[in-house]
Amino acid sequence: MRVVLSDAYGFCGGVRDAVRRAHEAIREARETGLPCYVYGDIVHSKAVMDGLLSEGAERIVSPDGHLPGIVVIRAHGITDGIRSSFTMAGFTVIDATCPVVLRSQRLLRDSGRRTIIIGMRGHSEILTLQGSGRESYLVESPDDLSAIPAGIAYDAVVQTTFSLPVLQMIKEKAMQLGLEIRYLNGICPASSERRKALSSLAGRVEAIVVAGDRASRNTVELWQEGKRLGLPCFLVSSVDGIPDEVLAFSCVGLTAGSSCPDTLVEGIRRRLADGR
Numbered sequence: 001m002r003v004v005l006s007d008a009y010g011f012c013g014g015v016r017d018a019v020r021r022a023h024e025a026i027r028e029a030r031e032t033g034l035p036c037y038v039y040g041d042i043v044h045s046k047a048v049m050d051g052l053l054s055e056g057a058e059r060i061v062s063p064d065g066h067l068p069g070i071v072v073i074r075a076h077g078i079t080d081g082i083r084s085s086f087t088m089a090g091f092t093v094i095d096a097t098c099p100v101v102l103r104s105q106r107l108l109r110d111s112g113r114r115t116i117i118i119g120m121r122g123h124s125e126i127l128t129l130q131g132s133g134r135e136s137y138l139v140e141s142p143d144d145l146s147a148i149p150a151g152i153a154y155d156a157v158v159q160t161t162f163s164l165p166v167l168q169m170i171k172e173k174a175m176q177l178g179l180e181i182r183y184l185n186g187i188c189p190a191s192s193e194r195r196k197a198l199s200s201l202a203g204r205v206e207a208i209v210v211a212g213d214r215a216s217r218n219t220v221e222l223w224q225e226g227k228r229l230g231l232p233c234f235l236v237s238s239v240d241g242i243p244d245e246v247l248a249f250s251c252v253g254l255t256a257g258s259s260c261p262d263t264l265v266e267g268i269r270r271r272l273a274d275g276r
């Protein structure tokens with residue numbers, strides 16, 4: 001089978017940096033005899049997390065009941081309250097929060113208006129934004145806008161990996177409702193680049209494989225974008241998870257979410273190229 005790799009796929013700068021810092025923290029903890037913890041999933045990738053845990057890191061969600069050590073904060077950040085609970089308990093905090101997410105937190109905190117957060121309820125980045133010390137409306141779909149009073153000026157911060165089509169629908173509905181909203185940020189450039197590169201693949205292949213985890217929002221967005229482009233599109237999280245029907249095509253496009261490691265992309269590429 002011919003496999004055409006997307007021009008933009010896999011680890012973004014924020015993820016690459018977070019993974020590097022987690023590995024450095026594990027090494028440092030080993031040398032100093034301290035325990036090393038990771039707060040939640042450093043990035044949304046089982047392959048990456050399995051690697052960190054097998055090297056000796058432990059997952060942690062609170063300092064309670066744990067010996068103080070080094071704790072690495074995930075790429076999508078944590079609330080100020082959780083961060084200070086670790087510092088106060090004597091942990092060394094390695095903050096691997098992506099600069100793009102830190103910027104969103106700062107924009108929200110510094111806004112002089114009432115604020116709106118646009119993103120998925122319960123997503124790690126949204127929990128981080130909600131813990132930034134600002135009371136904000138949460139908008140996940142155009143319907144949520146009906147709870148927001150008109151006649152007041154708002155600032156909105158968007159989840160970096162949010163769905164572009166849903167964001168467009170929210171913006172249109174907000175205009176129809178006469179809501180005055182200033183959008184302080186947009187979808188992360190890394191996510192947009194991967195989406196654009198996928199569109200340019202579409203005319204050249206029979207089907208698309210998106211490598212990555214279902215827990216990764218931008219991976220799911222790529223998968224949905226592939227389907228919107230009208231091609232058979234498959235989300236594949238492991239080399240053994242390639243569905244048989246993919247192997248029936250003679251030319252497949254391959255891309256990967258921004259938390260998917262190169263090793264997994266390469267494993268999938270080889271298996272597809274072998275056609276078995």
Ligand code: SF4
Nearest residue numbers: 012014098100160188
């Ligand atoms: S997708 Fe964007 S916001 Fe998320 S970690 Fe990567 S660069 Fe940062």
